[in-house]
Amino acid sequence: MASIDMKMDDDSAEAAEVLSDTGWDDGEGEDTGDWPAFAESARDVVEESNSLRSRHYSYDILTEIDLLDRQAVLVGRIVEQLFVSEAEATTLLRHYRWNIQKLINDWLDDSEKVHKACGLADVAPGLQSAKTRRNSSFYCELCDENVLPNETIGLTCGHRYCSSCWGKWLFAEFDKGPQAVFTTCPSFKCPAVVPDGLQLRLLPSSKRPQFKQWLLDGFVQGNRNRMKWCPNPDCDKIIENKASADKEIECRCGYVFCFKCELEGHRPCSCELVEQWQTKNSTDSENVNWIIANTKRCPKCQVNIEKNQGCNHMTCRFCKFDFCWLCKGDWTKHGSATGGFYRCNKYEEAKSKGDASLMEKEEQKAEEARTALQKYMFYFTRFDNHQKSIQFARKTRQNAESRMQKLRDIQGTNYQDVQFVLNAVNAVVACRRVLMWTYCYGFYLEGTAEKDIFEQHQERLEKFTELLHGLSEKPIESLLENKTRSEIVNYTRVVLRYRDNVIKAIEQGLTSAQDFPDVT
Numbered sequence: 001m002a003s004i005d006m007k008m009d010d011d012s013a014e015a016a017e018v019l020s021d022t023g024w025d026d027g028e029g030e031d032t033g034d035w036p037a038f039a040e041s042a043r044d045v046v047e048e049s050n051s052l053r054s055r056h057y058s059y060d061i062l063t064e065i066d067l068l069d070r071q072a073v074l075v076g077r078i079v080e081q082l083f084v085s086e087a088e089a090t091t092l093l094r095h096y097r098w099n100i101q102k103l104i105n106d107w108l109d110d111s112e113k114v115h116k117a118c119g120l121a122d123v124a125p126g127l128q129s130a131k132t133r134r135n136s137s138f139y140c141e142l143c144d145e146n147v148l149p150n151e152t153i154g155l156t157c158g159h160r161y162c163s164s165c166w167g168k169w170l171f172a173e174f175d176k177g178p179q180a181v182f183t184t185c186p187s188f189k190c191p192a193v194v195p196d197g198l199q200l201r202l203l204p205s206s207k208r209p210q211f212k213q214w215l216l217d218g219f220v221q222g223n224r225n226r227m228k229w230c231p232n233p234d235c236d237k238i239i240e241n242k243a244s245a246d247k248e249i250e251c252r253c254g255y256v257f258c259f260k261c262e263l264e265g266h267r268p269c270s271c272e273l274v275e276q277w278q279t280k281n282s283t284d285s286e287n288v289n290w291i292i293a294n295t296k297r298c299p300k301c302q303v304n305i306e307k308n309q310g311c312n313h314m315t316c317r318f319c320k321f322d323f324c325w326l327c328k329g330d331w332t333k334h335g336s337a338t339g340g341f342y343r344c345n346k347y348e349e350a351k352s353k354g355d356a357s358l359m360e361k362e363e364q365k366a367e368e369a370r371t372a373l374q375k376y377m378f379y380f381t382r383f384d385n386h387q388k389s390i391q392f393a394r395k396t397r398q399n400a401e402s403r404m405q406k407l408r409d410i411q412g413t414n415y416q417d418v419q420f421v422l423n424a425v426n427a428v429v430a431c432r433r434v435l436m437w438t439y440c441y442g443f444y445l446e447g448t449a450e451k452d453i454f455e456q457h458q459e460r461l462e463k464f465t466e467l468l469h470g471l472s473e474k475p476i477e478s479l480l481e482n483k484t485r486s487e488i489v490n491y492t493r494v495v496l497r498y499r500d501n502v503i504k505a506i507e508q509g510l511t512s513a514q515d516f517p518d519v520t
Contacts, residue, residue, distance in 0.1 A: 061237050401422070
């Protein structure tokens with residue numbers, strides 16, 4: 001996109017007026033080149049942005065190590081309160097999907113019942129450990145072989161088998177998928193759960209990462225009301241949401257998603273509205289509307305036929321019936337006496353006599369379908385345009401990093417001092433995402449007054465976003481000027497504030513223009 005001079009048109013004048021309220025001075029004199037002063041101002045804007053985010057969002061971005069730490073804390077509490085081993089505590093918590101309070105309550109009510117339900121079986125009677133037969137071989141019932149005692153492994157249930165059989169058993173159970181974390185003793189009907197540590201020790205190295213992932217997934221799933229994986233397939237972070245579950249989340253990787261439905265961020269639309277929109281876009285409903293609006297059924301075989309020429313004489317390609325497009329009557333009864341090929345006065349006469357109610361209903365249905373299709377295409381094309389613009393803007397992020405490095409090399413500054421370039425690009429993406437979903441919102445919005453207010457501010461946000469997009473793409477030479485840098489920094493802040501106001505007003509319900517507070 002070409003650079004945009006903010007003084008060249010009405011949109012720019014409006015933008016300049018908004019910026020003037022923020023204290024920005026477009027300056028008529030020479031550029032002082034006072035980079036340190038600008039850098040301090042830019043840092044203030046970054047700090048303000050971070051402060052605003054901390055007030056709006058209440059969530060933590062966790063790593064896999066963080067999850068393991070949280071698990072260890074819960075396991076420690078169970079060990080301390082229920083007097084069990086770490087392995088037993090882990091098994092208990094996993095069975096209870098990491099609901100520690102329910103586990104403790106059930107344990108206090110009937111510990112023996114919980115003990116058995118979770119696979120912590122008592123030692124089976126009559127079983128001897130390998131230690132009592134240290135000087136003799138051990139008979140493995142699974143492979144029908146005698147092995148050395150130190151080549152065997154036993155569980156708390158007392159069942160013991162050779163290491164080789166254990167490895168084969170766990171390898172086979174691994175194919176069950178995530179349920180493999182609950183693998184039990186191979187002895188018939190023994191409920192004892194195999195500890196995680198034993199499975200990780202005996203599984204092939206190629207299987208261990210997946211097994212560890214299942215363990216982590218189980219912990220996240222057990223806390224699904226407040227924990228979810230980032231949906232970005234290239235990200236391994238976990239979001240712990242400490243507030244309402246319908247927040248829009250921005251992960252450290254830059255991906256923005258809805259914590260409630262886990263789809264990409266869709267404010268100001270509700271999850272239910274997004275589901276309707278996606279269903280509409282993915283089904284054949286609009287194809288049906290097009291067929292109704294642009295075709296008619298053959299009076300004889302009922303096949304849909306599209307009129308692709310001006311003549312009203314239609315020939316069905318399936319049954320070869322000749323009929324009139326307007327009145328759908330037999331074409332043999334048409335000719336110069338009925339108005340010729342391009343007009344059917346029989347149809348007009350029928351309408352004037354009130355004998356064409358069926359045809360009028362068909363016409364009305366087709367017209368309604370055309371209107372509905374036109375409305376859908378209006379909103380969908382604009383939705384799609386912003387979606388494509390987002391993809392383009394995301395690609396410019398890669399260029400932003402290299403431009404920032406060039407600025408640092410020229411000015412000898414640190415990363416934060418040139419971060420305004422990337423902030424502007426990110427702001428464009430954020431605004432376009434909101435604009436994209438405003439067209440979904442607008443499609444379903446009813447009420448003329450409310451719609452007028454909505455469209456007024458939707459249009460204004462589009463203007464501001466386009467201007468910021470233009471500023472963000474200015475060449476390096478322009479970015480060395482304090483005036484341009486100040487424009488970008490201040491305009492980024494203003495546009496994001498206006499975006500937040502638009503979201504807030506829509507989500508709280510539009511009633512008047514006062515729903516959109518001043519952006520300053």
